[in-house]
Amino acid sequence: MELETLLVDVADGVALVTINRPEVRNAVSRQVQDDLRTVLDAFRDDDTVGALVITGAGDRAFVAGADIAQLQHYDLHTGLASDMQRLYDEVEAYPKPTIAAVNGYALGGGCELAMACDIRIAATTARFGLPETNLSVLPGAGGTQRMARLVGTGLAIDLVLTGRMLTADEALAAGLATRVAEPDALLDTARELARAILAKGPLAVRLAKLVIRSGMDADQHTGLVVERLAQALLYTTDDKREGAEAFLAKRTPSWSAR
Numbered sequence: 001m002e003l004e005t006l007l008v009d010v011a012d013g014v015a016l017v018t019i020n021r022p023e024v025r026n027a028v029s030r031q032v033q034d035d036l037r038t039v040l041d042a043f044r045d046d047d048t049v050g051a052l053v054i055t056g057a058g059d060r061a062f063v064a065g066a067d068i069a070q071l072q073h074y075d076l077h078t079g080l081a082s083d084m085q086r087l088y089d090e091v092e093a094y095p096k097p098t099i100a101a102v103n104g105y106a107l108g109g110g111c112e113l114a115m116a117c118d119i120r121i122a123a124t125t126a127r128f129g130l131p132e133t134n135l136s137v138l139p140g141a142g143g144t145q146r147m148a149r150l151v152g153t154g155l156a157i158d159l160v161l162t163g164r165m166l167t168a169d170e171a172l173a174a175g176l177a178t179r180v181a182e183p184d185a186l187l188d189t190a191r192e193l194a195r196a197i198l199a200k201g202p203l204a205v206r207l208a209k210l211v212i213r214s215g216m217d218a219d220q221h222t223g224l225v226v227e228r229l230a231q232a233l234l235y236t237t238d239d240k241r242e243g244a245e246a247f248l249a250k251r252t253p254s255w256s257a258r
Contacts, residue, residue, distance in 0.1 A: 001038060001039065001042055003035045003038065003039070004031050004035060005019065005020055005021055005029065005031050005032045005035045006018065006019060006020060006032070006035045006036065006039060007020045007057070008039060010048070010049060011191075012191075012195060012198075013048065013049060013050040013051065013194075013195070013198050014049070014050070014051050014052075014053060014191055014194040014195065014198070015039070015043055015049045015051070015052045015053070016053045016055070016187070016191070017036075017039055017052055017053065017054045017055070018054075018055050018056065018057050019032060019054070019055070019056045019057065019062075019063055020057040021057065022056075022057040022058035022060070022061075024064075025056075025060060025061035025063070025064030025065075025104075025105060026056040026057060026058075026061050026062065026063045026064060026110070027063065027064055027065055027109075028063055028065070028084065028109045028110065028113070030083075033083060033084060033087050036087060036091075037087060037090070039052075040090055040091070040094060043096065044094070044095065044096075049096070050096060050097075050194075050197075050198045050202065051096055051097040051098070051099065051194040051197055051198055052094070052096060052097070052098045052099070053098075053099045053100075053101055053187070053190045053191065053194055054098065054099070054100050054101065054113070054117060055100070055101040055102075055103055055186075055187065055190070056103055056104065056110075058103075058104070059103060059104060059125070059183060060104045060105065061103075061104040061105040061106075061107075061110070062100070062101075062102040062103050062104055062105065062106040062110050062114065062126065063105075063106060063107075063109060063110025063113055063114075064104075064105045064106075064107050064108070064110055065107045065108030065109050065110055065131070082140065082141075084109055084112075084140070084141040085140060085141045085142055087141075088112055088113060088115075088116040088141050088142045089116075089142070091113065091116040091117060092116040092117075092142075092146075092213065093213070095206055095209075095210075096206070097118050097119070097194065097197050097205065097209065098116075098117040098118050098119070099117060099118065099119045099120075099121060099190050099193060099194055100113065100114035100117040100119070100120045100121070101121050101123075101186050101187055101189075101190040102114055102120060102121065102122045102123060102126040102128070102168075102177070102186075103123050103125070103126065103183065103186055104123065104125060104126060104127070105126075105127050105129075105165075106126060106127065106128050106129075107127070107128075107129045107130070107131055107165070108129075108130060108131060108132055108139065108143075109141050111128050111129060111130055111139075111143065111147075112130075112139060112141040112142050112143045112146065113141075114128070115142065115143070115146040115147060115150060115176070116142060116146065118209060119178050119179075119193065120171075120176065120177045120178050120179075121177070121178065121179045121180070121181055121186060121189055121190050121193065122168040122171055122172065122177040122179070122180050122181070123168065123180075123181060123182070123183040123186045124168050124169075124180060124181070124182055124183060125168070125183050126167075126168040126171070126177070126180075127165045127166065127167060127168075128165060128166045128171045128176055128177070129159065129163060129164060129165035129166065130143045130147065130159055130160050130163065131163035131165075132160075132163070133160065133161060133162075133163050134163050138160065139160060143160070144156070144160060147159060147160065147176075149216060150174075150175055150176050151174040151175055151176055155174060168180045179193075201234075201239045201240070201243055201253070201255055202239070202255055202256070203234065203237055203239055203256075204234055204239070204240075207230040207233070207234060208230075210230070211223070211226050211227050211230050214226050215227070237256075238256055239253075239255050239256055242254060242255065242256075
């Protein structure tokens with residue numbers, strides 16, 4: 001892949017995707033969006049990659065928001081097209097696990113990107129925020145919706161209206177971050193977590209993610225029906241039989257292709 005704004009490194013089934021614009025705190029430009037789509041498309045059906053870790057170059061920022069130089073030219077049509085919102089929807093719906101390794105400021109579009117990922121590991125130096133109202137716009141890449149679902153309506157309104165930032169520990173306590181790590185251990189922690197997920201039954205991981213995401217937008221009864229159907233499907237798979245046999249034999253399971 002020839003990418004202008006991203007660095008990609010694949011090892012042991014984990015793709016480390018680094019947004020590489022440290023001179024502007026890794027701001028999300030149109031080119032970053034295009035490059036992220038290229039990466040998502042490339043790895044979607046690639047059996048050698050089972051999980052993605054997304055981070056930012058340098059130690060100052062994960063992603064410090066959208067590219068303001070481009071934002072000043074946005075208009076009604078740009079807002080209705082919602083390119084960044086659609087991209088983050090792709091990240092959220094991605095069939096493989098996604099982990100945000102938040103190594104600094106995750107503001108605006110950066111916070112929204114992290115929230116679209118399945119898991120967020122924050123360095124102790126990380127800061128999360130949605131400061132868009134300072135520019136008289138709102139978090140339009142999913143921020144108003146994902147933040148409320150992650151931390152609750154009251155705190156989400158507080159964060160969006162004031163634009164204030166949360167520390168890593170505050171984000172962890174609120175449910176925005178799922179883990180906290182020292183900065184020099186952040187990527188190792190993310191890779192270790194990804195490898196732990198890859199050790200599980202791949203179809204079970206994929207369906208579990210799908211069931212949880214689908215259930216969040218449905219009532220509990222509907223969510224339980226989806227859960228039951230997914231479990232019934234898993235009961236018919238070779239991987240389910242392999243998992244049970246490996247457990248009883250006290251050996252490492254050998255899963256089918258992802």
